[in-house]
Amino acid sequence: MCEKSFGSQELARGKFVARIVSLAAAVFFLRRPVFKMLRSGRQLFAAALLLGLCTTANADDVLFENVRIFDGKGAGLSEPSNVLVRGNVIAEISTSPVNAEGAERIAGDGRTLMPGLIDAHWHAMLAASTPAEAMGDVSFASIVAGDEATDTLMRGFTTVRDVGGPAFGLKRAIDRGIIPGPRIYPSGAMITVTSGHGDFRQFTDLPRRIGGPLTPMETSGGAMVVDSPDEVRVRVREQFMQGAVLIKLTAGGGVSSPFSPLDVTTFTEPELRAAVEIAENWGTYVAAHAFTTDAIRKAIAAGVKCIEHGFLMDEATARLIAEKGIWLSLQPLPELMRTGLREGSVERAKAEEVWPGIGRTYELAKKYKIKTAWGTDVLFSRALAQQQGAILASLTRWYTPAEALVMATGTNAELLALSGQRNPYPGRLGVVEEGALADLLLVEGNPLENMDLVADPSSNFKIIMKDGVIYKNTLAK
Numbered sequence: 001m002c003e004k005s006f007g008s009q010e011l012a013r014g015k016f017v018a019r020i021v022s023l024a025a026a027v028f029f030l031r032r033p034v035f036k037m038l039r040s041g042r043q044l045f046a047a048a049l050l051l052g053l054c055t056t057a058n059a060d061d062v063l064f065e066n067v068r069i070f071d072g073k074g075a076g077l078s079e080p081s082n083v084l085v086r087g088n089v090i091a092e093i094s095t096s097p098v099n100a101e102g103a104e105r106i107a108g109d110g111r112t113l114m115p116g117l118i119d120a121h122w123h124a125m126l127a128a129s130t131p132a133e134a135m136g137d138v139s140f141a142s143i144v145a146g147d148e149a150t151d152t153l154m155r156g157f158t159t160v161r162d163v164g165g166p167a168f169g170l171k172r173a174i175d176r177g178i179i180p181g182p183r184i185y186p187s188g189a190m191i192t193v194t195s196g197h198g199d200f201r202q203f204t205d206l207p208r209r210i211g212g213p214l215t216p217m218e219t220s221g222g223a224m225v226v227d228s229p230d231e232v233r234v235r236v237r238e239q240f241m242q243g244a245v246l247i248k249l250t251a252g253g254g255v256s257s258p259f260s261p262l263d264v265t266t267f268t269e270p271e272l273r274a275a276v277e278i279a280e281n282w283g284t285y286v287a288a289h290a291f292t293t294d295a296i297r298k299a300i301a302a303g304v305k306c307i308e309h310g311f312l313m314d315e316a317t318a319r320l321i322a323e324k325g326i327w328l329s330l331q332p333l334p335e336l337m338r339t340g341l342r343e344g345s346v347e348r349a350k351a352e353e354v355w356p357g358i359g360r361t362y363e364l365a366k367k368y369k370i371k372t373a374w375g376t377d378v379l380f381s382r383a384l385a386q387q388q389g390a391i392l393a394s395l396t397r398w399y400t401p402a403e404a405l406v407m408a409t410g411t412n413a414e415l416l417a418l419s420g421q422r423n424p425y426p427g428r429l430g431v432v433e434e435g436a437l438a439d440l441l442l443v444e445g446n447p448l449e450n451m452d453l454v455a456d457p458s459s460n461f462k463i464i465m466k467d468g469v470i471y472k473n474t475l476a477k
């Protein structure tokens, strides 16, 4: 378990109350001179005085002093700089001293200040529970997911794109400050077809009567089975009603599903188009799980904007993805995921087919300069979830640390912005620049020289800030 510190939220609330009280007192005592100025026609002076009152009381601002910035875009660190966070926004960045009277000062001592990390393929409700818990004991699974969400934030992941699972309530609890956790961009239930990837029903659940009762898998909100464009429309709209900001569907077979062979293309084109049409009506996009050339090409032809995995595609398809400006969301899946599957099982056999494609696909993504997002796709394993930073560090098989960190910050944030009208956190994420949302990590050392620093967040991330609030600060000790 990672260290958790909840005090800073209460601290911020206390400081806010103090600011209101001091402002009220100042207005009370200065009301006469202000009225005098107003009456004598000196409105400008009065306005300046009131504005001054508002801008100098900066009790809950935070000033990072003497930090070297990795901005989420470039390949190097800045000169020693000062960064002022006002509210939930980065207000000022300067190599000169910053005037921030009353702000909490943090002595950076030359440490690295960088954007909070973003995992573009996460399952907040399914990462730490077993499948049986996730589908059969939803209240227990929700509490496990809440605890894991706090760990996720304490690993420096300030945002996740959740591509399958009933994460709406968890997101609400985090946004309301009930539990600490990352910002969540949820897709809601994975949309699949009978015997598609994500259909975890058993033979005893068959035959399905259209319009009939739902299985626990569906009522839990993990996955929804659709077998016609009309059913697609219903299930997709239901996700949006609950707060989905993108739609995730499974356009081809997958490793962990017992009845979905890898070579099968699952959705028909009219079904894919139905999902894309509704998503576009809602101002956002569809992301499709797809390994094979066939599944990827059908998805792109129907208007899908992001391909998840793609590990069995041919070179011509990589070129097509690049030409069309489609996003490719890749994961450097760790060996433990493959070896964790029982030898001799259908799932293990499929993993043996997929795994050699991981390195090949990263090479293709680089060769054709595809817009590449990074994620982990951890499922049903808290031990693996704790490796989230290590999985990011493993990208150095193909990328420099700077390239990998840009992917997990600035580039992933560009993918998040594809949610358009449905973006739950409008504002710039994944970068350190003036006006951006203040999701920040203060790192001991330089991760651009030593990527392994991100694999050990409990030692190396000294401060974790999300939305301007400090959730971890081990410098204070």
Ligand SMILES: [Zn+2]
Binding pocket: 121, 123, 163, 164, 377
């Ligand atoms: Zn996944």
